[in-house]
Amino acid sequence: MTDSKIRYASVDVLRGLTVAAMLLVNDPGDWGHVWWPLEHAEWNGCTPTDLVFPLFLFIVGVSVSLAIVPRIEAGAAKAPIRQAALRRAVRIVGLGLLLNLVAWLAIPEAHLRIPGVLQRIGICFAAAALLAVDTRPRTRDALIVVLLAGYGALLLARGMEPWTNMVSRVDSAVFGPFVYITDPATGRGHDPEGLLATLPSLATTLIGMRAGAWLRAGDVRKLLIAAVVCLVLGLLAQALWPFNKNLWTPSYVLWTGGWSFVLLALAHVLVDRRGWRLPGRAFGVNAIAAYAGSGLMVYLLIALGITAPLYRHAFASWMTPLFGPYVPSAAWGVVFVAVWWLVVRWMDRRRIYLKV
Numbered sequence: 001m002t003d004s005k006i007r008y009a010s011v012d013v014l015r016g017l018t019v020a021a022m023l024l025v026n027d028p029g030d031w032g033h034v035w036w037p038l039e040h041a042e043w044n045g046c047t048p049t050d051l052v053f054p055l056f057l058f059i060v061g062v063s064v065s066l067a068i069v070p071r072i073e074a075g076a077a078k079a080p081i082r083q084a085a086l087r088r089a090v091r092i093v094g095l096g097l098l099l100n101l102v103a104w105l106a107i108p109e110a111h112l113r114i115p116g117v118l119q120r121i122g123i124c125f126a127a128a129a130l131l132a133v134d135t136r137p138r139t140r141d142a143l144i145v146v147l148l149a150g151y152g153a154l155l156l157a158r159g160m161e162p163w164t165n166m167v168s169r170v171d172s173a174v175f176g177p178f179v180y181i182t183d184p185a186t187g188r189g190h191d192p193e194g195l196l197a198t199l200p201s202l203a204t205t206l207i208g209m210r211a212g213a214w215l216r217a218g219d220v221r222k223l224l225i226a227a228v229v230c231l232v233l234g235l236l237a238q239a240l241w242p243f244n245k246n247l248w249t250p251s252y253v254l255w256t257g258g259w260s261f262v263l264l265a266l267a268h269v270l271v272d273r274r275g276w277r278l279p280g281r282a283f284g285v286n287a288i289a290a291y292a293g294s295g296l297m298v299y300l301l302i303a304l305g306i307t308a309p310l311y312r313h314a315f316a317s318w319m320t321p322l323f324g325p326y327v328p329s330a331a332w333g334v335v336f337v338a339v340w341w342l343v344v345r346w347m348d349r350r351r352i353y354l355k356v
Contacts (some may be wrong), residue, residue: 050252
């Protein structure tokens, strides 16, 4: 038997470290000089940065498994849980749309975009929560296979080249010009958080739900076995689908899922069992607030014309002659994360938790 009321500090820590990594990779001082570990793969491939977003969705699944599944197992009424989950999902999606609108208004060269990171998080959370309420674990596990196999078949049907793949075609048809990037030669659009690729993103979230069930049972052995299985299958699946975050290919789901299992098992052993006080909790308990707040801060600094001169005088002017252009660019990101760590640390000490 497990205690459904236990709060796993490891999950807060891992979520927080993931949010900190999101801020770091999203906010270099100079986009022209970003160290390769802090950059996404241009198309095929998987850098350390490409592990960050799927890890967050994996943790969303873990959190659903810890927060909602025990209530259903205890016999709680289903309708209020469904309604609360959907309301929260709508708020997350709405916040993502608001951030996109602010970016469009604040940044002269920006264009209005509809999809986004928070939009995908909200949709995956809603779907995972409803599945937690209305389906059995085996059904959810089977759905992972169905999603990956079905989506993989769609990718193979149209190929996985930029602009002409099925994912980009759907984004162009549904969102028109309101996507992340548009090919000037053909007018076709693509969005790394587009509509069709939300299907395998849900598979990532459901993998996290399975991990959450094993975490509740304290079964580290199964977490590690699953890690090995996912990593091996991910490597083998590259024969059909290369690692590709933009398309969220089945091999990418399995590969990133494997590393997510590893990190969850490690965090559980170190934090929950051995009592290590690892950094990250402050970000973890205010995750969405930190992500959205930092985004608004970036847009405000750009709109006020502060970002470029601040970076030039405080970082680039003296660091570049000594260390080259990559060090000040990374240093800006580190300082940005440190500033927001102070903010969320202050909030945590005063028990201020902004729930979306």
